[in-house]
Amino acid sequence: MIRKVRTAHIFLPVILFCALAGCGGSTTPPKTTTAGAGAPDKGHHDDHGHDHDKHDSKSKEGTILSCAAVIKEVDSLRVKIRDGFSKNDLDGADGPVHEVGHMLEDLKELVAKESLTDAQKDTANKSINALFEAFGSLDKTIHSGKGKTYSDLATEIDKAIADLQEIFPQPSQQEASP
Numbered sequence: 001m002i003r004k005v006r007t008a009h010i011f012l013p014v015i016l017f018c019a020l021a022g023c024g025g026s027t028t029p030p031k032t033t034t035a036g037a038g039a040p041d042k043g044h045h046d047d048h049g050h051d052h053d054k055h056d057s058k059s060k061e062g063t064i065l066s067c068a069a070v071i072k073e074v075d076s077l078r079v080k081i082r083d084g085f086s087k088n089d090l091d092g093a094d095g096p097v098h099e100v101g102h103m104l105e106d107l108k109e110l111v112a113k114e115s116l117t118d119a120q121k122d123t124a125n126k127s128i129n130a131l132f133e134a135f136g137s138l139d140k141t142i143h144s145g146k147g148k149t150y151s152d153l154a155t156e157i158d159k160a161i162a163d164l165q166e167i168f169p170q171p172s173q174q175e176a177s178p
Contacts, residue, residue, distance in 0.1 A: 067114060067168040070107045074100055074131070075161050081138065085150035090142045093150075097139045104128055104135070107164075120167050127160040134160070 065073070077100040084093025111124045134153045141147035150157075 065106075065110075067107060067110050067164075068170050070103055070110060071161065071164045071168055072170060074103050074107070075165075077103065078157060078161065081135070082150050082154070085138070093138070094142050097135055097142060100135050101132070101139075104132055116167070123163055124167055127163045130156060130160040 077096040080096040081093045081100070084090060084096070108125070108128050111121065111128070114121075116124065134157050137148045137153060138150060141149065
């Protein structure tokens with residue numbers, strides 16, 4: 001059973017990445033539920049310590065967050081992951097790695113609904129996919145001990161987040177602009 005759980009942790013980011021990468025050309029907005037076709041099986045939901053039903057990018061008041069707010073959360077989780085790796089606390093980085101995956105799923109859906117230029121959508125989707133790949137690699141490292149460390153991927157992660165922040169600036173950044 002433990003081997004199945006570890007295998008699920010290794011392959012889940014790859015499966016999520018592939019599933020989301022294939023959705024980019026659809027004109028129908030993706031569903032916001034985590035159940036159904038393409039979703040991880042029930043065993044994945046029960047085998048590790050986080051609740052998939054509570055991952056929607058919503059504020060504490062229950063309103064759906066903006067792209068800028070989700071990116072801010074991803075950046076906050078990035079810091080927790082970076083700190084976990086720097087302290088060799090991979091267990092501490094594990095939860096944030098899974099949470100960032102859920103946030104990126106939601107961000108992909110939110111970006112699809114935004115009124116953006118084709119270039120902005122392309123940049124946003126490439127950045128999200130780069131983050132899926134990078135954090136998926138870190139998840140592999142956490143669960144198998146084989147793979148890249150945060151420092152190996154820091155530049156790529158930082159660039160992807162910066163590119164997203166340029167498209168979706170934080171409210172304080174918007175107020176500072178004339």
